[in-house]
Amino acid sequence: MKIHILILGTILTSFSLVSAQNAYDAIHLSENEFGFGTKALGMGGAFTGLADDYSAIYWNPAGLGQLADRMLYSELTHSNFTNDALYNNELTSDSRNYTHFGSFGFVRPVETTRGSLVFAFGYNRIQGFDKHLMFSGMDSLSNNIGFDIAVNDSISEYYPFDINTFRSEEMVTEGGIHEWTAGGAVMLSPNFTVGLSAALRSGSEDYRLHYQQTDINNNFIEYPADFHAYSVKNLLQSEYTSLVLKIGGMFTLGDNLSLGGTITLPSITAIDEIHSTDDVLTFDDGYEDIAESTGQFEYRIKNPFIFDGGLALHTPWLTVSGSARYRDWSQVQFNVDRNDYDDADYREFLDENETIRQNYQPTVEYRLGGELSVIPKVTLRGGYVLIPSPLKQTIDDRNKEYFTGGISLLLDRYVSLDATMITGKWRESSSDSYTPEGTQEDISITKFTVGFSYRF
DSSP states (O other): OEEEEEOHHHHHHHHHHHHOOOHHHHHHHHHTBOOOOHHHHHTTTOOTTTOOSTTHHHHOGGGGGGOOSOEEEEEEEEEEEEEEEEETTEEEEEEEEEEEEEEEEEEEEEOOSSSOEEEEEEEEEEEEOOEEEEEEEEOOSOOOOEEEEEETTOOOEEEEOOSSOEEEEEEEEEEEEEEEEEEEEEEEETTEEEEEEEEEEEEEEEEEEEEEEEOTTOOOOSTTOOEEEEEEEEEEEEEEEEEEEEEEEEEEETTTEEEEEEEEOOEEEEEEEEEEEEEEEEETTSOEEEEEEEEEEEEEEEEOOEEEEEEEEEOSSEEEEEEEEEEEGGGOEEOOOGGGTTSHHHHHHHHHHHHHHHHBOEEEEEEEEEEEEEETTEEEEEEEEEEOOSBTTOOGGGSEEEEEEEEEEEOSSSEEEEEEEEEEEEEEEEOOSSOTTOEEEEEEEEEEEEEEEEEO
16 A cells, blocks of 8 residues: 655646746736727837827827717637647647637717817727647656655655656646726927826636646556656636826827827736645555645736837828837836735745846837829738847847738728737746756737727
């Protein structure tokens, strides 16, 4: 009879992977924010200096001041995420589709004796967490997994189960961040408009990891360490809440040129997490040892200033625009109250804040776009996006590049239908305590967005 009395190393490893927050978690929370708007995204998001539809509430609220008609807007998105993962020279490809309701908003100009006063309100999905990773192969490095086993109530001994096994892992993340936003703009002079938006952001993220290693070559057959397989399932559900304020300005420079800028003020994101871990150790005779753990944790992350600037050139048949976004990722930090210093878990956040300072850097995102009226009531769009990696000393293929294209059909005087396609690709590398060899990931994404607007 085997009595498995302790799995200290693996239980603590599994639990820490689920419950311990680190520098990556803080950056990951806003790293993939991409915005919304079929027209804006069709032009690569180069919309800060243009911002002439409902999506100005996100890109530059001052742009709302250009809208003379009431507007209803809605948007639907469909995306495909493909990940080609290389692990110990074994390639695994996995592709999945996701469909989301993207936006619904309303714009209401207010009659004024001169200038303009415009308000807007709506729901917008600005960021997705949808991602997956699958890989498998024979191991080449020890992952330090082992077990203390007692036989017939005798003193336990430690037996490693850490090498010469077949390892497989699947990681799935789903969810996103959406916001209920209210905004407005007022024209202060014939050439200058200011705007403000307040967004109550919330969202959720479901993270699932399933790891298994199997003794397929029967290297572990000696009793009591006649291991067959070890399996771990980690589940993490996170809820996010924050209030984000954005101030925008728009300058008209002559008849054909406009300049816009926004400042997103620092914000605090509150996170509430529920996690669980299930470990199963299986022996050659079919005996299973099962361990389970669950918990809940709350913490906060402080997000720094974000600065956006953009320029747009207008002609009756062609519009060209460019924009840039500056953000200092090294200023992201876990927000630890002095009353929490007695808690060891919260004190560890101070070390993670130092890790962020040392390993992350400021970045400037670049966006270029344009639209061309080819025939009456038909407009074509295109754009390019470059989002540098926030990690220091990263190589260029870790930067994210996107190409966008779209078409707009003016169905009648009041109704327009827009469609946009976004394609992007980049590389990532990842590893964890189960698979220290690490994986090389080639990621590609294709996203389709359809928007409907009604002016009245």
